[in-house]
Amino acid sequence: MTAGTEGQRGVRLTGATLAAEIRARVSESAAALADAGRPPRLAVVVATADESTAWYVRSIAKAAAKVGITCDIVDLDPSSSGAEIDAALRRLSADPSVHGVILQTPLPPGVDFATAATAIDPAKDVDGANPGSLGRLAAGLPAFPPATAQAVVALLEHYDIPLAGRDAVVVGRSTVVGKPLAHLLLDRNATVTVCHSHTADLAGKTSRADVLVAAVGRPALIGQEHVRPDAIVVDVGTNATPDGGLVGDVDPAVQGHVAGLTPVPGGIGPVTTALLLEHTVRAAEGTSR
């Protein structure tokens, strides 16, 4: 299904349809794997007492169950050391019944995510957390990209939004979203600009974007002054509100001022979860990307 954004205004680029398509593929693959005596299994390592994280991880486990993937939530003490997290990731990486390993953030104080993630076997690194996966991605070798970064390009492609020769601006330079996304967009022949907290004249840069991606984690970071009328805007932000809701990095009022905007919730989020599950069956099949 495509939105046909040509000349249209304010299209809501929702993720539900694409996510359902991916989940249908995953269900088939999971059933075939189970028939072959290799039921797919995902392990999520959690080392935080944070409530919203627990909620998010349970939602992954539920989504996994629906497509025939077993999801183990491996709860570690919120005061775990780097060595303890490392040991858990190595144990799961060595366990032949586990096909995908995710290290959930936030981590205990003093534990560096990238360092910890080097303990994840690249073949099971279904959320592209190991820096080695990022390097392989950048070098054009097979690797699982971080699911969120991949969800951005998957949703753009779902809506037939061209990337080759277009100007893409990514706001945010995290190792888990901004940086891998820059490589995925370059792979698709977009010209890519990465902006961040030190960027001078942010609105000047973002308003030149054909495709603008906000991935910082700050509500209303992107307003009407940051966009041009024919832009496609992808909102990767997931910011909790005091009343238990979720808002993105883009002011929702922007929707009426651009060609298309992904909503939060309901945009990138469901695609991300579906891709995590797809990576898990691909890992169980022994393929990547």
Added chain:
Amino acid sequence: MTAGTEGQRGVRLTGATLAAEIRARVSESAAALADAGRPPRLAVVVATADESTAWYVRSIAKAAAKVGITCDIVDLDPSSSGAEIDAALRRLSADPSVHGVILQTPLPPGVDFATAATAIDPAKDVDGANPGSLGRLAAGLPAFPPATAQAVVALLEHYDIPLAGRDAVVVGRSTVVGKPLAHLLLDRNATVTVCHSHTADLAGKTSRADVLVAAVGRPALIGQEHVRPDAIVVDVGTNATPDGGLVGDVDPAVQGHVAGLTPVPGGIGPVTTALLLEHTVRAAEGTSR
């Protein structure tokens, strides 16, 4: 030494002084390593009959000898298979008397550089060729950056050219220069745009750059129409001319139209070689970056 480019025009940003400073440090480190019974040793794997490559590799060996580093040129057959190159890199990676391993391009037809380079031990990957090194670099973990990419930021820093909050445009998205350089510039808080062969309106992008880096490998790719008067332009191109000379990617006439330009030869090249040697002594010392 700084050029003090503030308000100046057409400064030649030469690499000789910085390269000499680096070599002086390396000489000291190499002497200390030799005294400690650990004489630093670099191995360069060559699998091409290309004459200009042979000349370049000999120039590295000579530069190494001058600072007290032994450089072994490991000549493989120009028709070597990927497996043969892999075996050579693994053998050198396992040899405790070898501290740095470089895989020289071009490679035999059908051999992929990034795939081959995965066989280089990251601790000896002094030219940052293993995709794992690129990933670690992007994730902020210790790793040797590709020497050419690092030479760009080292030379800019040598001339006190500010990067934080400035707009850097990199033309070229190779795994060995453009992509790692983008990460090094982001690390220094520049806003980074990566352009390439599919970029629309290249001159429009490059003429907005405070710092413009050309790393494509095409003579005169960057002309006067691509720059603004206060730009600093770094020329990473090394293109052989029919008469045996060397020209960059930037039309030399650009120099009079910008604040500063690195010459070819004599700009990035000597700094690159010096950094390769510095990485080798750091690897011998057991440190990186």
